Amino acid sequence: MNITEILNQAEKPVLLQFFAEWCGPCKMLTRIIDESVEEVTQHVELKRIDVDQEPALSAQFQIRAVPTMVLVNKAGEVLWKHTGIMEIRDLITQISK
Amino acid sequence: MVSRREFIQKSTLASSTILVANSLESFVVIDSVDEDELFDVIIIGGSYAGLSAALTLGRSMCKVLILDSNEPCNRMTPHSHNFLTQDGVAPGQISAKAKEQVLKYETVLYYSTQVEKVDKTANQTFLVHSVEQKKYKAKFVLFATGLKDMLLPIKGYADCWGKSVIHCTYCHGYEQINRTTAILANGDLAFHLLMLASPLTTKLSILTNGQANFTLEQQNIINRKGIKIIETPITELKHKQGQVSEVVFRDNSNLQVEVIYSRPAVIQKSNIPSQLGCELTEQGLLKVDNQQESTIPRVYACGDMTSFRSVATAIATGSAAGRAINAQLCQLDFKS
Numbered sequence: 001m002n003i004t005e006i007l008n009q010a011e012k013p014v015l016l017q018f019f020a021e022w023c024g025p026c027k028m029l030t031r032i033i034d035e036s037v038e039e040v041t042q043h044v045e046l047k048r049i050d051v052d053q054e055p056a057l058s059a060q061f062q063i064r065a066v067p068t069m070v071l072v073n074k075a076g077e078v079l080w081k082h083t084g085i086m087e088i089r090d091l092i093t094q095i096s097k
Numbered sequence: 098m099v100s101r102r103e104f105i106q107k108s109t110l111a112s113s114t115i116l117v118a119n120s121l122e123s124f125v126v127i128d129s130v131d132e133d134e135l136f137d138v139i140i141i142g143g144s145y146a147g148l149s150a151a152l153t154l155g156r157s158m159c160k161v162l163i164l165d166s167n168e169p170c171n172r173m174t175p176h177s178h179n180f181l182t183q184d185g186v187a188p189g190q191i192s193a194k195a196k197e198q199v200l201k202y203e204t205v206l207y208y209s210t211q212v213e214k215v216d217k218t219a220n221q222t223f224l225v226h227s228v229e230q231k232k233y234k235a236k237f238v239l240f241a242t243g244l245k246d247m248l249l250p251i252k253g254y255a256d257c258w259g260k261s262v263i264h265c266t267y268c269h270g271y272e273q274i275n276r277t278t279a280i281l282a283n284g285d286l287a288f289h290l291l292m293l294a295s296p297l298t299t300k301l302s303i304l305t306n307g308q309a310n311f312t313l314e315q316q317n318i319i320n321r322k323g324i325k326i327i328e329t330p331i332t333e334l335k336h337k338q339g340q341v342s343e344v345v346f347r348d349n350s351n352l353q354v355e356v357i358y359s360r361p362a363v364i365q366k367s368n369i370p371s372q373l374g375c376e377l378t379e380q381g382l383l384k385v386d387n388q389q390e391s392t393i394p395r396v397y398a399c400g401d402m403t404s405f406r407s408v409a410t411a412i413a414t415g416s417a418a419g420r421a422i423n424a425q426l427c428q429l430d431f432k433s
Contacts (some may be wrong), residue, residue, distance in 0.1 A: 021189070022196030023125045050210060052167055065124045084124040 001054055006047055007031045007074060012093050015044040015095060016070040018063045026067040036088045043095045044071065071095060125200050125207070132232055137426055139235035141212050141367070144169040145307035145408050146415035147241030148195045153419025155202030159426060163199075163231055166211040166223065170243050170366070170401065171408075173259035173339075179268050180408040191408070201396050215369050220236060223395075236429075237422050240383070240391075240398040242367035244406070249306075249361055251283075253334035253341070260339035262357045266293040269270045270406060273297060276355035279344060281331075284310040290358045291324070302352065304344065306331050327352065342346025365402055397422055 006014055017033070019026035029030070030048070033040055040046060051066055061070050061078070065095040071080040080094055138154055140147045143165025154161045171177065171188045178184055183191050200207055210231075215238055216224040246264070248255050254262060262281070263269040272295070278298045282289045283305040287389045294301060302325045303309075309328050311319065319326065331345040334357070336342060344352045364381060371377065375391040375398070376384040382390055383398045390397050399414040 020125070022193040022200070024197045024201065025124050045417075055209070065126060 001049070001057055003057065003060065003072065007072065010045040010074065013044050013071055013073045013079065013095070015040070015046050016061065016072060017046060017048045017053050018058060018066055018068045018070070019048060020066045023066045026086050029067045029069075031089050032085065033091070036092070039092060040084070040095065043092070065094060068079060079091075101155040108191070115246065132162075132234075134234065135222065136160045136233065136235040138162075138237045138239055138422055139233055140166060140239045140241060141215075141225070142241035142400070143167075143196070143207060144192060144241065144243065144400070144411070145195065146243075146411035146418075148192070149292070149412040149415030150197045150200045150239055150241065150399055150422070151205050152202070152420035152424055153416050155199060155205040157419075157423045157427075158204055159423055160204045162235065164210055164212050164233070165203065165207065167209055167225065167313060169244065171259065172380045174269075175260065177268070177408055179270065180412075181311040183408070187424070195384075198294055211370040212367070212369065215373055217373065217393075221395075236426070237395045237397065239356065239410075239418055239422065240367065240370050240396070240402065242369075243401045244363040247362045247364060249359065251306075251331050251334060253336050254359075257334055257336050257339050257341045257357070257369070261336065261341040261355070262359050264357065264358070264360045265406065266290070266297065270294065270297050270358075276300065277353060278302075279304050279354045279357045281306065281357050281359040283307065284316075286360060287311075288315045288319075290360065291319070294358055302327060302354075304331060304352075304357075319348075367402075370396065370398060370402075388421035390421065395425075 019030065049057055051063055065083045067085065068081065068083045070078055073079055136188040137159040139159060140151055140160050140163045143163040147163055149167070151161050151163055169188060169192065174187050174188055177188045177191060196207065199205055210227045210229060213226045213228050218224050223235050223238045225235065225238065248258055263284040274297050276298055278294055279302050280287050280294060281304045282290055286301050288311065289307065291301065291303065303319070304327050307328060307330060309326050329350065330347055331344055332347050333345040334341050335345060339353055341357055344354055363373070367385065370383055370391065373396060374393050375396060378384050383403050385391055385398050385403045388402065389399050397418045398417040404410050404414050
């Protein structure tokens with residue numbers, strides 16, 4: 001998987017959610033997002049990326065910790081990056097700017 | 098030198114930009130370390146043995162860095178067996194849960210990387226180099242790098258490995274009860290596997306893949322039990338997604354089978370312990386004492402690379418190594 005492919009398939013900005021299977025906080029964040037997934041996907045396309053399966057993509061976005069979310073626009077520019085869990089309201093505020 | 102407590106405060110400070118009150122619970126660092134940081138222990142290999150040691154060490158507030166290349170030897174196996182409380186669970190699920198539990202401890206860091214070499218420095222510490230040219234320092238090194246199976250160069254063998262070509266009756270034999278079974282081995286090993294498989298099935302044959310090499314006594318017992326020995330070299334294992342159905346021989350004859358026991362030779366997955374001067378046993382395992390310390394002081398080893406291959410043994414030896422290293426660390430700290 002590479003970022004060009006992801007962006008080509010997307011019609012909106014893409015929220016890359018980097019996670020690891022073994023990471024407790026990642027599961028918590030996934031739960032938080034899943035509870036409001038419809039609202040999230042109104043603004044962005046959500047793409048979940050397992051750092052253990054996708055080392056190249058993780059390196060490209062300099063992922064040093066998980067969970068990390070990266071918001072990328074159609075042109076491939078990084079609009080926002082956040083490491084750690086966050087409240088859904090704050091996330092929606094960020095991605096709807 | 099930074100004490101263990103100062104280290105924790107430092108790590109907390111470094112991540113205090115995070116919103117949640119207990120920042121260490123809100124994310125897991127996967128790759129960033131201050132090159133000057135001196136770890137108590139660097140664990141090379143983060144599968145069951147390494148994680149088990151990290152659990153023991155983390156619970157004693159030791160500063161631990163786990164460096165893992167994420168290639169456990171049982172990754173081809175759909176289910177892990179013979180480990181109490183996790184019988185039948187997928188290996189990946191066990192290790193994901195293990196990592197989750199171990200990385201809760203704030204002094205344990207885990208990076209996904211491969212180690213290139215380990216140097217002993219003059220001041221009694223070790224310098225661990227990753228393939229990305231990063232360097233990590235530690236007082237102790239614990240190897241949990243496992244073994245590598247030298248899979249036989251037979252067509253289809255690698256595809257069936259861990260699924261229907263299996264190395265151990267204890268770990269996977271029960272699931273194969275009463276199936277048409279072949280022992281792909283010769284001599285003492287074949288006889289040993291035959292003995293272990295005989296309570297599980299009566300439909301047994303031995304494939305020596307070349308001239309048979311049994312003692313007269315072994316030969317007599319095999320004959321008496323009516324077990325066929327096939328010496329013709331094997332050209333292919335026919336299979337469907339790793340489930341073997343037929344062995345094809347060089348003379349184009351074939352044999353229907355459902356399961357094959359085969360124990361290919363193993364070698365140490367990492368040659369770094371040998372480069373450091375650690376001795377091996379005659380069986381190619383790393384030589385350790387009853388505290389899991391290798392023949393080089395402050396270099397420890399645990400798991401498959403030192404002992405009988407099983408998840409339970411890996412966890413036991415990892416725990417023992419963690420205990421022994423912590424005891425040494427406490428002695429050093431307490432007396433200084």
